[in-house]
Amino acid sequence: DIVMTQSPDSLAVSLGERATIKCKSSQSILYNSNNKNFLSWYQQKPGQPPKLLIYWASTRESGVPDRFSGSGSGTDFTLTISSLQAEDVAVYYCQQYYGPPFTFGGGTRVEIK
Amino acid sequence: EVQLVESGGDLVQPGGSLRLSCAASGFTFSGHWMHWVRQVPGKGLVWVSRINIDGSTTTYADSVKGRFTISRDNAKNTLYLQMNSLRAEDTAFYYCARDKIYCSSTNCWGGDWFDSWGQGTLVTVSS
Numbered sequence: 001d002i003v004m005t006q007s008p009d010s011l012a013v014s015l016g017e018r019a020t021i022k023c024k025s026s027q028s029i030l031y032n033s034n035n036k037n038f039l040s041w042y043q044q045k046p047g048q049p050p051k052l053l054i055y056w057a058s059t060r061e062s063g064v065p066d067r068f069s070g071s072g073s074g075t076d077f078t079l080t081i082s083s084l085q086a087e088d089v090a091v092y093y094c095q096q097y098y099g100p101p102f103t104f105g106g107g108t109r110v111e112i113k
Numbered sequence: 114e115v116q117l118v119e120s121g122g123d124l125v126q127p128g129g130s131l132r133l134s135c136a137a138s139g140f141t142f143s144g145h146w147m148h149w150v151r152q153v154p155g156k157g158l159v160w161v162s163r164i165n166i167d168g169s170t171t172t173y174a175d176s177v178k179g180r181f182t183i184s185r186d187n188a189k190n191t192l193y194l195q196m197n198s199l200r201a202e203d204t205a206f207y208y209c210a211r212d213k214i215y216c217s218s219t220n221c222w223g224g225d226w227f228d229s230w231g232q233g234t235l236v237t238v239s240s
Binding site: 042048049052093105 | 215
């Protein structure tokens with residue numbers, strides 16, 4: 001199974017500042033035939049189901065604010081919130097869909113400093 | 114509007130059975146692979162199972178293989194998860210989720226990431 005490791009477990013960021021979340025896969029999730037990274041990011045607020053933010057490591061889902069961006073390739077990926085807003089307080093998860101089982105990172109809790 | 118509504122969660126004894134349902138509306142259910150994902154309250158997300166568009170292909174996490182069965186009824190726009198031989202470690206919220214369809218200029222595919230989720234149903238396995 002591909003193990004997804006997120007860091008940090010939690011972070012506190014001031015409003016308007018940048019938040020950076022890392023995700024590392026235990027093997028490359030770059031599919032050579034289409035040169036795409038099989039990685040997505042989700043946001044989960046308390047009492048709610050997850051919400052898709054990013055797929056193909058860097059493609060923003062429709063309706064997601066452009067302060068959310070994804071980057072990285074191979075085994076190392078980053079989710080960046082460029083200017084943290086109060087409504088961004090949540091837990092963020094990465095997920096690989098390179099192959100089953102489709103594994104998630106352990107989550108990163110983002111709070112306001 | 115896409116809607117996924119799970120039901121069937123309950124308190125059940127170890128070794129017992131339960132069937133979860135997920136009623137879909139607002140989209141062409143028969144055009145999407147569907148998944149179940151679970152989450153122990155306060156913990157992370159764990160993928161459980163997937164099913165293809167006509168129900169002929171299913172995949173399971175090792176932790177549930179041989180005990181859980183995913184199925185679908187496209188005429189009723191409903192996804193199911195039959196859960197047998199339940200264990201305490203199966204206690205979790207169970208979410209149904211829809212795969213994201215992506216297209217090139219000539220073709221479309223389903224991807225194993227999830228663009229819509231239900232609100233979840235709680236399964237508690239305890240004596």
